[in-house]
Amino acid sequence: MASGIIYAGLNGRIEVVTASAISAAKDAVELSINLIGVMCLWLGIMKIAEISGLIKLLSFLLQPFISLLFPSVPKNHPALGAIIMTISANMLGLGNAVTPLGIKAMQQLQTINPKKDTATPAMCTLLALCTTGFTLVPATIIALRSAAGSIDPTAIVGSTFIVSLVSTMFVLVIDRLCQVIFKR
């Protein structure tokens, strides 16, 4: 931000800064308001799944795999269920369902965080998985390619899968390395 302001000042474009700052602030509010609706929808659905025992079942089935990625989370903790839901939504390419589920998972992880203002290793792992975004069905991009007149819009499904796989593996390795380096 500072670099932007200084750069604009040096180039005689300082007035752009004010305009863009104000419009971005407005965008942020709009984004949050839009988020309220989807958040309520998915968290409501999640609650039903939680009470009916669906999430417990799912986390029981996938526990060995998830516990491997999140060794610091105690077994049978609700955070594991939320993490599984987040990762599955991500894989299916359910764009706007991922954020509410991911936040839910974060809040669950926060309950076992000893230092509330600092991220735990498990939180960082979850973030790493979400920012790489492992997607099996990139629906938005397929639609975009169709619209641009592609003869084979799904050609990128294969390459996306390989790239996601490679980068997810890579990120998990980096995450582990950081866990060791930043250990205090």
Next chain:
Amino acid sequence: MLLELCEQLSVWVIPAILLIIPVIGYLRKVKVYEAFVDGAGEGFHTAIRILPCLVAMLVAISIFRASGAMEACIVFIAPLLNSLGIPSDLVPLAIMRPLSGSGSLGLTTELLNTYGPDSLVGQIASTVLASTDTTFYVLTVYFGAVAVNNPRYAPLVGLTGDIASFLASVYICQYLFSNNG
């Protein structure tokens, strides 16, 4: 065939979830409506808690873009990326991807229209967009929601991931698509 399958899948997944979960809940004698409202209530507070964090992040990124500092960055690192075999038209996308979802969607649309979606640049741009998420948005929203101010090494890991998946997109697409086109 694959196209149809993907289209059908992406259309059906959400309705299927919205049907199956309440039905199972009902069968297991959960008070479906009460449970939904209870869960949804949390959604409102969480979205409001994220708002200030989003304002801070979007304003910073927007100033970075509008001031021309981002272009300066692109000019600065373009030769470096070129020497790694990356087409210079993809450099703006590489910078934009972790910063702004709508920004990188716009850039990709532009690239698809300029080069054609089935060109190598088009394939790479699509793969980049599909295989990674907007790192700074995810960081802000997730940590903002739980009021964690010290993300420790998470941004570092996220950005390394972006670089890795960008490079992987370029090289894997070059390998997959340049033989037959």
